[in-house]
Amino acid sequence: MKYEKRISADGSETLYSKEYEECYHSIKDGAFQEALYKHVLPAFSLVPPKPHLRILDICFGLGMNTLTTLHYLQYQSATKSVTIFSPELDSELLLLLKDLRYPVQLQKYLPIIEQLVNNRVYKSDNISIELFVGDAREYIKTLGGIDIVYQDAFSPKKNPMLWTVEYFNDIASLMNEDGVLTTYSIATPVRLALYEAGFRIYEMQPKGVRKITIASKSILPLQEIDMEQKKLRATAQPLRDKGEEI
Numbered sequence: 001m002k003y004e005k006r007i008s009a010d011g012s013e014t015l016y017s018k019e020y021e022e023c024y025h026s027i028k029d030g031a032f033q034e035a036l037y038k039h040v041l042p043a044f045s046l047v048p049p050k051p052h053l054r055i056l057d058i059c060f061g062l063g064m065n066t067l068t069t070l071h072y073l074q075y076q077s078a079t080k081s082v083t084i085f086s087p088e089l090d091s092e093l094l095l096l097l098k099d100l101r102y103p104v105q106l107q108k109y110l111p112i113i114e115q116l117v118n119n120r121v122y123k124s125d126n127i128s129i130e131l132f133v134g135d136a137r138e139y140i141k142t143l144g145g146i147d148i149v150y151q152d153a154f155s156p157k158k159n160p161m162l163w164t165v166e167y168f169n170d171i172a173s174l175m176n177e178d179g180v181l182t183t184y185s186i187a188t189p190v191r192l193a194l195y196e197a198g199f200r201i202y203e204m205q206p207k208g209v210r211k212i213t214i215a216s217k218s219i220l221p222l223q224e225i226d227m228e229q230k231k232l233r234a235t236a237q238p239l240r241d242k243g244e245e246i
């Protein structure tokens with residue numbers, strides 16, 4: 001078995017991947033807390049209010065960010081409907097999801113997980129979700145008009161292909177000008193890669209979890225990081241695809 005079950009700090013269950021030698025969520029911050037406070041709440045508080053939002057969830061994993069988005073929709077009024085696009089490379093993982101114990105707040109959405117795993121799509125009056133089983137790098141080339149990106153891949157050290165300048169160039173192309181990207185990574189090479197792809201870089205300290213990075217092509221009401229200064233001082237380099245190193 002490639003995975004082991006782990007209980008995270010908020011009591012929600014997550015997995016450890018033996019292949020990547022990493023957990024799917026932060027054990028210290030808690031899987032549900034992480035989805036809510038590092039991705040969903042920051043993104044919805046910073047993106048301009050719109051009746052319909054298009055969201056890219058990189059990558060589906062246990063579906064925690066997607067389900068937490070559905071949970072949050074109930075508590076706000078600006079957004080009436082969402083379309084969520086989510087790639088996931090590991091089809092074996094998807095078959096395990098029915099045996100996981102999800103946080104109580106997300107349990108009512110488990111039939112949606114089942115439909116996604118069986119049919120790769122879910123549609124209701126206000127929710128549309130597409131689960132793409134395959135490589136995110138290929139999938140993102142087919143998308144556009146995205147308002148929110150949850151950048152939640154395994155760490156840059158373990159899964160570098162989802163953190164490079166070339167990858168973020170494609171992400172920048174599919175995002176709207178006022179779109180917002182959230183990520184748990186505060187690593188300088190990641191921020192440099194996002195900056196080189198044309199994003200402004202912001203830092204945020206959400207409640208109860210560790211600091212996050214926010215990226216957007218627009219000016220946001222957050223403390224912006226002076227990336228030109230960082231470039232001058234940093235010994236770190238932005239991550240690049242293999243063969244693209246300078």
Ligand SMILES: C[S@@+](CC[C@H](N)C(=O)[O-])C[C@H]1O[C@@H](n2cnc3c(N)ncnc32)[C@H](O)[C@@H]1O
Nearest residue numbers: 059061062063064065088089090135136152154
């Ligand atoms: C940290 S986990 C995502 C956790 C997820 N956001 C959640 O809320 O449960 C990273 C996921 O990326 C997937 N992955 C790794 N490389 C990928 C790729 N090139 N394309 C699509 N998915 C990929 C892994 O199989 C894993 O499920």
